[in-house]
């Protein structure tokens with residue numbers, strides 16, 4: 001077995017050779033008289049103290065005649081110099097000096113009758129020093145790195161683009177839909193994909209186009225990765241997975257090579273699933289990245305795009321990807337023919353949370369008193385990974401207390417722990433603030449329920465979530481809308497104003513909590529006036545010329561306005577009118593439903609979460625049919 005040579009082994013001889021050469025050169029140079037200064041040399045020429053000169057580009061050397069030695073001894077005040085030189089040299093001593101720019105030299109030499117000749121400086125020694133050695137040195141370094149990289153990867157430098165080491169190929173994934181809960185809608189949509197993977201031929205009979213890319217979109221921890229694996233498990237096909245950041249590499253071209261290799265492997269293993277987790281790492285919109293080094297990621301992205309276009313779905317390869325930031329993806333990635341199917345993996349509902357808890361407590365010894373339903377009710381807004389976390393914490397807590405079963409209070413404690421870290425439920429929100437938020441959110445919800453075109457309220461919550469948002473009102477459906485009518489936009493604005501109006505009505509006072517609502521409402525109003533020509537005063541005109549290069553939907557700085565100052569004022573006035581109107585409408589709605597507002601807000605304050613149905617019950621109980 002040949003051992004891999006260590007780097008020192010490669011560099012040692014070179015260092016030795018260098019040292020020897022330096023010594024040799026020193027010895028050769030040492031045979032000459034200590035180098036003369038040029039002025040000394042010139043004076044020696046004047047008195048004809050030197051002869052047989054060899055003149056190269058940089059140096060002058062030659063013989064030192066007795067007269068010269070005499071002169072030097074005197075001028076340097078070294079009386080023993082002639083003695084020393086006699087000992088050192090058998091014949092005439094030699095000298096050398098650094099040559100200076102001196103146009104008269106040759107003339108003087110001729111006058112003095114000193115013999116001289118020009119020489120080529122490059123002796124074997126100097127040429128060795130000047131280029132052979134450095135070359136050798138570079139080669140040595142190169143070999144060293146080559147070996148080093150080679151030792152690391154499977155196959156070394158030459159195969160650095162091969163994704164074998166990184167692609168996580170699993171011929172069998174053990175997860176199935178049994179391990180996933182609370183995302184039934186997503187499962188339903190994925191069933192079709194599974195069918196297709198199990199029997200690709202069946203779908204081609206009629207010549208239909210097969211799906212290519214499926215994008216799982218949803219908040220972190222909702223089970224996107226899990227779902228993708230479950231699809232592979234259900235279909236019984238290999239699962240090739242890679243994380244977006246794996247593509248983004250230091251070496252130029254490696255990311256692109258990985259993509260190529262990934263798809264090549266997929267073709268071999270078809271039918272199979274390619275799964276790119278955290279697609280946003282590689283799929284960020286081109287031109288969105290900060291200065292410096294966007295090129296490489298773009299290469300990778302371009303390669304991904306072209307592979308997606310080029311490969312053959314008929315063999316049964318499905319590309320799945322997951323992201324929690326779909327809004328930053330490059331538009332080219334999500335256009336038809338690529339990741340055109342978007343599946344929302346949303347936070348689980350009450351029932352969903354109960355089901356997820358059931359799954360994760362399967363292997364845990366539960367005390368009979370534990371009711372998962374109660375736990376589910378205690379954990380609104382939590383996602384699958386939070387729940388898995390809670391179950392685990394509870395089991396650990398129980399174990400620490402030497403219990404034989406996990407009991408309800410272990411779960412309670414675990415929830416408190418997870419919640420504290422997660423939603424900052426205990427963040428200092430004083431009772432007063434909480435009250436304001438409760439009324440504010442109820443205001444949004446009631447306006448949303450009352451207006452004709454708005455989506456039904458799904459849930460109202462005053463559990464602080466993330467930074468800056470104190471509560472939220474969720475409306476369903478959250479489907480994508482491509483077209484909106486003017487009344488829809490106006491209703492939406494009214495809903496946004498609802499929060500502030502509720503504060504006004506109950507507290508006769510307004511807070512800073514509505515800032516984001518106002519911002520969004522104003523934004524809608526401005527778009528209505530400037531972009532959609534929905535203002536009566538200004539008529540069907542657009543004032544927003546989109547100054548982006550055709551086909552390139554990246555963010556560019558907004559262009560300068562190209563309308564008059566008077567028009568600008570008119571626009572502002574119109575925006576103002578629209579916002580004011582929305583405010584008026586919200587106020588009308590809430591004034592009529594003041595009792596409901598009070599009642600619902602109080603319940604919300606107590607329960608922190610109000611499901612849409614509960615809200616509607618309160619509304620119905622108030623039974624005021626004249627409110628349309």
Ligand code: ADP
Nearest residue numbers: 179180181220221222223224225226384385388
């Ligand atoms: P994501 O990829 O959406 O961020 P993951 O799939 O990585 O979330 O979920 C992390 C873990 O949380 C999973 O391994 C699983 O244990 C648990 N989990 C998340 N969502 C669910 C779910 N819907 N059903 C069951 N377990 C879930």
Ligand code: MG
Nearest residue numbers: 224225277322
């Ligand atoms: Mg994930």
Ligand code: ZN
Nearest residue numbers: 440499514517
């Ligand atoms: Zn609000």
